[in-house]
Amino acid sequence: MPKVKVDGVEIEVPQGATVLQACELAGKEIPRFCYHERLSIAGNCRMCLVEVKPGPPKPQASCALPAAENQEIFTNTPMVKHAREGIMEFLLINHPLDCPICDQGGECDLQDQSVAYGRGHSRYDENKRAVTEKYMGPIVKTVMTRCIQCTRCIRFAEEVAGVEEIGAIYRGENMQITSYLEEAVTSELSGNVVDLCPVGALTSKPYAFEARPWELRKTLSIDVMDAVGTNIRLDSRGRQVLRCVPRVNDDVNEEWASDKTRHAVDGLVRKRLDRPYVRRDGKLHPATWDEAFAAIAAVDHGGSVAAVAGDLVDCETMFAAKALLKQFGSSLLEGRQTGMDYDTSSLAAVNFNTTIARTEEADAILLIGTNLRWEAPLVNTRIRKAIKKGAKVFAIGPETDLTYKVEWLGADLSVLGNLPERLTDVFGKAAKPMVIVGGGALKGAHGAALALADTLGLVKDGWNGFNVVHMAASRMGGLMLGYAQKAGIAATYDAKLVYFLGADECDFANFRGVKVYVGHHGDKGAHHADIILPGASYAEKSGTFVNIEGRVQRGERAVFPPGDAREDWTIFRALSETLGHTLPFDTLDELRAAMALDCPELATLGLKTFAWNSPSLGTTAQGVLEGYPIKDFYLTNAICRASPTMQRCSAELVHGESFAEAAE
Amino acid sequence: MADAAAIPDEAEVRARWGAFQWNEDSKAKRDAILSRYPAGREQSASIPLLDLAQRQVGAETQTQGWLPVPVIEFVAREIGVPYMRVYEVATFYTMFNLAPVGRFHVQVCGTTPCMLRGSDDVLAACKNKGLIKGKTTPDGLFTLTEVECMGNCSSAPMVQINDDNYEDLDYDRTIAILETLANGGTPKPGTQEPGRHTVEPKGGPTSLTAMVTENHDYRGEWNVASQGADA
Numbered sequence: 001m002p003k004v005k006v007d008g009v010e011i012e013v014p015q016g017a018t019v020l021q022a023c024e025l026a027g028k029e030i031p032r033f034c035y036h037e038r039l040s041i042a043g044n045c046r047m048c049l050v051e052v053k054p055g056p057p058k059p060q061a062s063c064a065l066p067a068a069e070n071q072e073i074f075t076n077t078p079m080v081k082h083a084r085e086g087i088m089e090f091l092l093i094n095h096p097l098d099c100p101i102c103d104q105g106g107e108c109d110l111q112d113q114s115v116a117y118g119r120g121h122s123r124y125d126e127n128k129r130a131v132t133e134k135y136m137g138p139i140v141k142t143v144m145t146r147c148i149q150c151t152r153c154i155r156f157a158e159e160v161a162g163v164e165e166i167g168a169i170y171r172g173e174n175m176q177i178t179s180y181l182e183e184a185v186t187s188e189l190s191g192n193v194v195d196l197c198p199v200g201a202l203t204s205k206p207y208a209f210e211a212r213p214w215e216l217r218k219t220l221s222i223d224v225m226d227a228v229g230t231n232i233r234l235d236s237r238g239r240q241v242l243r244c245v246p247r248v249n250d251d252v253n254e255e256w257a258s259d260k261t262r263h264a265v266d267g268l269v270r271k272r273l274d275r276p277y278v279r280r281d282g283k284l285h286p287a288t289w290d291e292a293f294a295a296i297a298a299v300d301h302g303g304s305v306a307a308v309a310g311d312l313v314d315c316e317t318m319f320a321a322k323a324l325l326k327q328f329g330s331s332l333l334e335g336r337q338t339g340m341d342y343d344t345s346s347l348a349a350v351n352f353n354t355t356i357a358r359t360e361e362a363d364a365i366l367l368i369g370t371n372l373r374w375e376a377p378l379v380n381t382r383i384r385k386a387i388k389k390g391a392k393v394f395a396i397g398p399e400t401d402l403t404y405k406v407e408w409l410g411a412d413l414s415v416l417g418n419l420p421e422r423l424t425d426v427f428g429k430a431a432k433p434m435v436i437v438g439g440g441a442l443k444g445a446h447g448a449a450l451a452l453a454d455t456l457g458l459v460k461d462g463w464n465g466f467n468v469v470h471m472a473a474s475r476m477g478g479l480m481l482g483y484a485q486k487a488g489i490a491a492t493y494d495a496k497l498v499y500f501l502g503a504d505e506c507d508f509a510n511f512r513g514v515k516v517y518v519g520h521h522g523d524k525g526a527h528h529a530d531i532i533l534p535g536a537s538y539a540e541k542s543g544t545f546v547n548i549e550g551r552v553q554r555g556e557r558a559v560f561p562p563g564d565a566r567e568d569w570t571i572f573r574a575l576s577e578t579l580g581h582t583l584p585f586d587t588l589d590e591l592r593a594a595m596a597l598d599c600p601e602l603a604t605l606g607l608k609t610f611a612w613n614s615p616s617l618g619t620t621a622q623g624v625l626e627g628y629p630i631k632d633f634y635l636t637n638a639i640c641r642a643s644p645t646m647q648r649c650s651a652e653l654v655h656g657e658s659f660a661e662a663a664e
Numbered sequence: 665m666a667d668a669a670a671i672p673d674e675a676e677v678r679a680r681w682g683a684f685q686w687n688e689d690s691k692a693k694r695d696a697i698l699s700r701y702p703a704g705r706e707q708s709a710s711i712p713l714l715d716l717a718q719r720q721v722g723a724e725t726q727t728q729g730w731l732p733v734p735v736i737e738f739v740a741r742e743i744g745v746p747y748m749r750v751y752e753v754a755t756f757y758t759m760f761n762l763a764p765v766g767r768f769h770v771q772v773c774g775t776t777p778c779m780l781r782g783s784d785d786v787l788a789a790c791k792n793k794g795l796i797k798g799k800t801t802p803d804g805l806f807t808l809t810e811v812e813c814m815g816n817c818s819s820a821p822m823v824q825i826n827d828d829n830y831e832d833l834d835y836d837r838t839i840a841i842l843e844t845l846a847n848g849g850t851p852k853p854g855t856q857e858p859g860r861h862t863v864e865p866k867g868g869p870t871s872l873t874a875m876v877t878e879n880h881d882y883r884g885e886w887n888v889a890s891q892g893a894d895a
Contacts, residue, residue, distance in 0.1 A: 164746035169755035180748045181674075181733065
């Protein structure tokens with residue numbers, strides 16, 4: 001723990017800290033472009049210069065200098081200020097003065113720092129360098145003349161995304177950042193380079209020229225595109241969400257978000273259900289709320305009523321539906337639309353027990369039937385970190401590119417009963433072994449995977465290495481609220497009245513009763529519905545979500561639902577009155593209080609741990625995995641399918657269509 | 665990079681070079697190169713293998729050689745490195761040609777010492793022989809490039825043609841070298857000044873004169889000289 005003096009104030013810094021980190025600890029702001037705390041140190045922008053004693057009598061790049069005992073650091077001497085002004089002048093030599101037409105304007109590091117260190121005029125009379133635009137795919141727009149070559153994007157692609165397709169070609173004055181042969185970057189995390197770029201060289205293509213940061217209303221929310229529960233900020237103007245950016249949460253998403261999280265938001269204003277519909281003579285006709293409610297009230301179900309939760313719904317919606325069904329004496333609730341019927345008697349057996357953040361600590365990892373890169377991209381980045389610390393990864397399933405080295409054990413699940421020695425050797429020595437079961441294997445190998453907890457010693461004091469990865473944001477909350485039947489979704493097929501809460505993935509031909517769709521997008525569920533009640537998407541309601549590791553998180557409402565659409569819980573509240581079984585809550589707070597009584601874990605936010613008691617299931621695993629549950633990363637739910645950006649990503653990055661660049 | 669050669673049309677290049685493989689000769693050299701680096705450090709072989717590949721392409725096309733994109737990718741696969749990382753190396757070093765060149769790649773130094781000593785005459789000679797900067801002559805023999813300092817300032821002006829340097833040039837000597845090459849001959853590499861061997865001073869040595877004919881130990885004299893200066 002070296003003691004250093006920063007501007008005369010003595011502080012103690014952790015071993016291995018850099019001078020820049022020491023200055024931050026002392027509360028000094030150090031300007032920087034290339035340094036980023038989640039990437040390796042490059043030291044090439046030179047903006048973070050400070051004066052250090054003892055040392056050579058010249059400014060030093062603080063990001064790449066280790067803090068040492070008895071160091072004296074000066075961050076505000078005339079020499080430091082002069083040096084930084086010099087660096088800024090160099091950076092601005094070739095940087096265009098196009099801030100008024102630059103999308104980064106208002107949130108640009110270079111703009112901000114030039115206020116502090118810019119000279120206000122230029123001594124440079126030569127021509128500026130210009131660089132041609134590079135194609136980087138459907139997400140990232142490039143204006144490479146603005147690039148200051150900090151190489152953050154290169155380091156992100158290599159270290160975090162694991163896709164080494166961005167690089168710097170040529171040299172010196174001619175150096176250019178580009179994707180390999182100017183092809184699309186094939187990463188599901190490529191949107192993060194837009195946030196990392198300290199200038200306007202890499203900007204968001206779908207969001208190009210949409211808005212300025214200062215005119216946006218910022219709402220803190222939770223992402224529903226996968227079950228990781230990425231913490232996001234929805235930036236909206238008027239009634240439209242214009243963009244979605246990640247918030248920092250080291251326990252969940254660090255500061256990354258997948259491209260689907262970021263760019264599916266343009267689907268929120270397309271294909272929306274904005275008025276109730278009732279099916280008459282085989283066709284859906286627009287109706288009023290009263291007509292739609294009357295049509296539901298007319299169904300003579302005699303208590304045979306069910307609710308099927310979709311992948312994107314919040315706990316409040318699920319609880320309101322549950323409460324309504326309870327009024328009729330029914331508890332036919334199910335959320336696993338694709339027919340999964342794994343045992344849910346113990347939530348720990350279907351939870352990501354290790355927690356997302358502690359995945360980094362694992363030293364031996366076995367993936368069973370999961371393509372983490374698509375099912376939970378931000379868990380995949382944690383595994384990359386674990387590998388960097390020395391972890392070894394085995395996987396069962398069809399071989400696919402997970403961005404890191406994996407020892408494949410074949411696609412036959414029966415290998416679980418007879419694990420090869422190379423795996424047992426590694427797990428035998430591992431202090432923190434980890435098994436991750438994906439949706440593909442829950443059907444055939446849940447019991448066998450649970451048995452590994454004993455045979456591989458996954459559960460020990462202070463460590464639980466048994467994990468299940470879900471793909472639906474509503475899954476863990478649904479399981480906590482009882483949205484699971486022993487027979488799976490088949491149990492609801494015979495109900496005379498079924499409420500679909502934004503459920504679009506199930507096989508609707510199997511349902512024999514009247515189908516009521518409560519949701520926000522005109523997707524598969526709405527096509528098959530007899531009565532449609534327009535609801536709110538995740539951006540249009542305050543909702544509680546539980547992520548794969550059992551973390552209860554709450555998002556706020558960013559905008560209002562379109563047209564006649566209402567927040568889902570209010571629909572059930574109003575419907576219950578028409579049906580003569582008024583639900584006992586009039587406000588969202590009252591609903592949440594009732595929900596807390598029903599499910600105490602949902603009463604407070606934060607990580608919930610489930611006591612480890614593994615149910616005794618059959619330990620034989622059978623079946624060969626033909627593929628993974630997600631066939632197309634970019635089109636997994638109704639919002640993505642309505643999003644032109646996601647359609648374009650799917651066509652280009654999954655199906656390999658090429659798009660000629662529009663001539664500019 | 666206004667004067668950089670455009671990276672050639674990809675479909676054609678892929679059709680021609682997509683199946684690039686080491687020939688027997690290169691294979692042996694490849695093994696020798698890879699054996700220099702420990703396992704897991706194959707990336708270190710990027711530069712020598714790119715050079716080897718460029719030479720093989722040169723042998724196959726009767727030119728100085730260049731690196732088509734499929735060949736760069738082939739080298740990357742050889743050492744198990746992402747394409748981008750090897751592509752970065754290939755574009756960084758000017759010795760790797762990203763576009764086809766002629767039989768002789770004439771690289772004229774135009775940096776200050778050579779310019780003061782008459783590199784303009786060298787370029788004029790090239791121009792009069794039909795060489796145009798950045799282009800290959802129609803007969804496919806010469807490609808002319810103006811380059812920065814090659815470290816031969818004491819025998820300036822100079823030109824590098826493929827692996828050899830030709831120094832102490834003037835207009836006539838440059839013409840002579842280009843004509844010899846065009847006629848299939850091999851000009852003498854190094855200095856073109858009669859009587860000069862390497863980069864020794866013109867008109868005989870001006871220092872270390874005692875060393876001209878035999879080895880001479882100056883060390884004793886240094887001490888004497890310094891003592892003398894002190895006194």
